[in-house]
Amino acid sequence: MDLIRLKNVEKKYSNGVTAIYNLSLAIEKGSFTFVIGGSGSGKSTLIKMLYREEKPTKGQIIVGGLNVAKLRDRKVYKLRRKLGIVFQDYRLLPKQTVYENVAFALEVIGAPHDEIRKKVLVALEDVGLKNKIHNYPDQLSGGEQQRVAIARAIVNDPKLLLCDEPTGNLDPEKSMEIMKVLEDINKRRGTTIIMATHDKAIVDRMKKQVITLKDGRLVNFKMKGTYNDEAI
Amino acid sequence: MKPFRMLGRSIRDAFKSVIRNFSLSLASISCITITLVIVAIAIITSFNVESFTKEIERDLTIVVFLENDTTEEEAAELKKSFEDMPNVDSIEFESKQQVKEQxxxxxxxxxxxxxxxxxxxxPLRDTYKLKVKDATKISKDAKEIKEFDNVSSVSYGEGMVDRMISAFESIEKITYIVVIALVLVTVFLIINTIKLTISARSREISIMRxxxxxxxxIKLPFIIEGMILGAIGSIVPILFTTYGYIAFYNHFDGHLYSEVIRLVTPYPFIYQSALIVLIIGIIVGMIGSAGAVRRYLKV
Incomplete structure (x- = not known):
């Protein structure tokens, strides 16, 4: 079953730049997909449209049954509760502990206290940070901070995890740690993962679905793909 | 209970924010304080003015002097025509003997x-003493009565009453204008305070989204923050209202200048005024923060 379906999607920014041209694709539930492409290929725009940070100018985007393209600003939170998002720059709250950072995601949607505690501990265990729950972000390495961000993204059991260059700030070794965590989440929780990256080593090693974008157009969609330099 | 949990969280966040940005909060709080002190004075003044205007109005009487040769039948007829006047509240007859004895x-x-x-x-005359319902129409009524048959003259404390009523009315108008101007300044200051707390928490807000x-x-903590600023700002004005008014009342022994201008007794008047001041403070805070949220929090 498809979790995400895009039909003839076009995104033109108000400054006249077109980031995505006529993109149609479907992503299956439980899959792990890389979105690759050079700078300006539109991969970030694609991710942003999936969590409705940007609206497509044309076409249809369905995420988990929600018509994202037509979602009103007031209703965006309904979509956001169904998915988790991880960024290159972690986006943690510096004055809150690891535990509080992860719990924050549940607190602001009004989850009960007991449920928050249970889910936060499970999520932190899944990313291997259960021993650091009382640390503050600046006491952690970059890789650990990204794992906190992942824990926060999955704490609400989302169907979909969107990652925008999650390893962009990390060295190859830490990057592979993050990939292991993500693969583990994909397998054990069945979370669909879409990850935008330009890290060739990771894509080649993971052997997952690969969507290749070039200048806003889909040039390749392979099941067990590798990073194809020529296509980019 | 989800709504209560969210409300609790918002209140906690709002208090944290007030403390975290204390110097800024203090500016808003002092502005609210000044505004509310003046609002409190306005409330006390207008209640008192209203009270003694009513007092004076209750005592306002049109004295109608009859012609010397008026017969009893004519006097009775006159009484009937007074009864037909809508503004006349009560009619009292005093014969010249009664006046003389008095x-x-x-x-x-x-x-x-x-x-x-x-x-x-x-030289004394039979008189009718008429009490009126609405003091503002007293001069019109007096003129009308003067045209009646057998009426020699009419007296109602003319100019003094008119002047007093119009003076009270202009005092009230001026206080309203001052209060409105101050409320606007306060709302503006609160908007700025909340704007800064919004920008201080922009990262948190983006993660919340x-x-x-x-x-x-996302909005509730900021709106509650404004209400807290309003409530804190009303503490001094409330103390001012309660203790200040009691002291004022005791100092003047309950009346100003003469027995005619009686002050409103402090209890329960001060509690009502304090409550009004508190509510105005909270509402002004809320309006300011709602304005800031609408303008600066794009959600």
Whole structure:
């Protein structure tokens, strides 16, 4: 079953730049997909449209049954509760502990206290940070901070995890740690993962679905793909 | 209970924010304090003015002097036409004998002078004393009555009453204008305070949006923060109202200048005023923060 379906999607920014041209694709539930492409290929725009940070100018985007393209600003939170998002720059709250950072995601949607505690501990265990729950972000390495961000993204059991260059700030070794965590989440929780990256080593090693974008157009969609330099 | 949990969280966040940005909060709080002190004075003044305007109005009487040769039938007819006037509240007849007796009792000088006159010579007249419902129409009524048959003259404390009423009215208008101007300044200051707390928490807000907090969840802490600023700002004005008014009341022994201008008794008046001040403070705070949220929090 498809979790995400895009039909003839076009995104033109108000400054006249077109980031995505006529993109149609479907992503299956439980899959792990890389979105690759050079700078300006539109991969970030694609991710942003999936969590409705940007609206497509044309076409249809369905995420988990929600018509994202037509979602009103007031209703965006309904979509956001169904998915988790991880960024290159972690986006943690510096004055809150690891535990509080992860719990924050549940607190602001009004989850009960007991449920928050249970889910936060499970999520932190899944990313291997259960021993650091009382640390503050600046006491952690970059890789650990990204794992906190992942824990926060999955704490609400989302169907979909969107990652925008999650390893962009990390060295190859830490990057592979993050990939292991993500693969583990994909397998054990069945979370669909879409990850935008330009890290060739990771894509080649993971052997997952690969969507290749070039200048806003889909040039390749392979099941067990590798990073194809020529296509980019 | 989800709504209560969210409300609790918002209140906690709001208090944290007030403390975290204390120097800024203090500016708003002092502005609210000044505004509310003046609002409190305005409330106290207008309640008192209203109270003694009513008092004076209740005592306002049109005295109608009848012609000397008015017969009893004519007097009764006159009474009927007074009863037909919509603004007349009560009618009281005083014959010249009654007036004479009253005056004789008042002083010895009157007593000796009046006892020398016989009934025919007496300058005194039979009178009707009319109480009116609405004091603002008193001069119109007096003019009308003067045209009636058998009425020699009419008196109602003319100019003094009119002047007093219009003076009170202009005092009230001026206080309203001052209060409105101050409220506007305060709202503006609160908007700025909340704007800065919003920018200080922009990272938190963006994360809240990402993880699916609803708009109301994001906005509520800021609106509550404004209400807290308003409530804190009303503490001094409330103390001022309660203790200040009691002291004022005791100092003047409950009336100003003469017994006519009686002050409103402090209890329960001060509690009502304090409550009004608190509510105004909270509402002004809320309006300011709602304005800031609408303008600077794009959700």
């Amino acid at each position: 005056m004789q009792q008042e002083s010895d000088v009157f007593n000796t002078v009046l006892s020398e006159w016989s009934d025919e010579e007496s 990402l993880v699916g907090a609803s708009n109301i969840t």
